[in-house]
Amino acid sequence: MSHQTQIDTEKCTGCEICISVCPFNALEMKEGKASVNDQCTLCGACGAECPMEAISVPSLEKGEDPGDYFGVMVYAEQRLGKISEVAYELLHKGRELADVLKVSLSAVLLGKDITGAASGLFEHGADRVYVADHPLLEGFTDEAYGEALTRIIRSYRPEIVLAGATSIGRSFIPRVATQIGTGLTADCTELSIDHEKRLLLQTRPAFGGNIMATIICPAKRPQMATVRAKVMKKGKPIPGRSGELIPVEPDWLEKPQKTRLLEIVEEIGEKVKLAEADVIVAGGRGLQEEKHFSLIRELAELLGAAVGASRGAVDSGWISYAHQVGQTGKTVAPRLYIAVGVSGAVQHLVGMQSSDTIVAINNDPHAPIFDVASYGMVGDLFEIVPEMIRQLKGR
């Protein structure tokens, strides 16, 4: 296979789309047809965009040297201008992987008036931060964010790209991976490096948490993964640590967008957001009545915790869906999870079993929630919880 980008001049209509998308000025017009010069890095941007399929770009073949793809890149998610916790967790993990591979760690920041957030990313381990700061990137659309990240990856060619497995990451990262033409592993809970083959080992639960699978992306670059929030540990920032800030001009945004974000509506009234909370107190059907949910709220308040719920409690109408933990709700992994009157159906367990410490309160000693509990309390929640509130207040 040839190692140059080839243009089929029979098919080329001279539309110049390839020239406008090439990040390296590697294409030019010659006698009304596109032609490749020696700036070409085989990034593939032109091939993906050519409407006539006139461009063939050699792709990385099995066993071939992964070429000049170097470094670990983390997508630093933000919403409403605030960097998500998962970004810091991924920088910590990314630092570890980069050190093993002896390469640098970069972060990508997309948004409006967001450049200032870069300093926090340096302090959490990034050597370089690519920032696209533009009014059209203020709110998240798959179209604009996807295009931005794709272009940055094509230009800077990292060997690994990590993003949070959040509503945002799981939405637009698949688009980026498809555009680039590489593999993507969703919702990983473990990442490590196979030294010998210089491969990223990506481990994730599948089949509703019943099995674990380790996945590799042997022949395509970058190796991309979305990573579950709260699974990787967030490291301590190093105050004053700095790095190289690289602004990216998103001029391609000037072209009309097919998607438009009209409004962002925040719904959860609680002070602490579930997915980011360090402590969660969750209530289930064992509470028996809506009004008893106040016990959960009071305990949570005392512990500075967020309020979670089983689907049983949500379906009973005691609390809104935004609080539901589990397969069809949120996945959480706080430092402390207290399950009150929750039986522990597998669909609930998959959403919380990677919490550091789990306390279960249930009057049925055989309730499956006890299988994942670090501390089990068998008894009536209507005695135990008020007692807990009393003792906590007395401290």
Place this chain on the structure above:
Amino acid sequence: MHIIVCIKQVPDTRQVRLDEKTHTLIREGVESIINPYDLYALEEGLRLKDRFGGKVTVCSMGPPQTESSLREAISYGADEAVLLSDRAFAGADTWATSYTLAKGIQKIGPFDLILCGKQAVDGDTAQVGPGVAERLSLPYVTWVRKIEEIGEGRIRVQRLMDDGYDRLEMTLPALLTVVKEINEPRVPSLKGKMRAKSQKIPVYGAKDLEADPDLVGLQGSATQVIRVFPPPRLKEREWMEGTAGEQVGKLLEKLTKLKLIV
């Protein structure tokens, strides 16, 4: 309006376990069902048809037995069904799957909207919908919990987020992936069940789709599963003994030691 709904046949994950010795999935006795989220996609398609007229085509890639799920979709009210099936498609990851589905959809012909489930419960990846959209150069929105409005070549939707929801507008044609909050699926009708029995379901293979053999199935997959194993053994558990007061006392002491509470 022509709506295409992508449905996947999956094993009922509530029944799937791993053989601890061979580390392979125990599939015997595990029922195949339509991926639960895809039923919400199908229902939303049927509701749009009820409102605006047109037709709903269901499309699935899978082994020949996937036909039963397509027939089930017809019993719910889908007008047409297309099966993409070929030995060459086996072993596809989300990358190869989205390529094959995109080829299948191109074969089906012009459409206004593609609907997918939020994710398939076997792989839980949620990558195929966006992948199909990208390959067809369509705009898309994921996690849609409500379609607010359709008209004049545009669609307005609500996207469920971790902390609330977003409202977005796109040009048509477009692709949506839907969450279960979007509707309450109907039950199959008797008429539908009758039609499901007799309806012809075309089966397209790699050649029919003019699919590049290097891009489908295992061959076309960028990722590779190298190990499957049971989830790690659960942590040691300690019971708090005694009266409610004593149990709570012991617990708070432990949590304080772990610096989980102050």
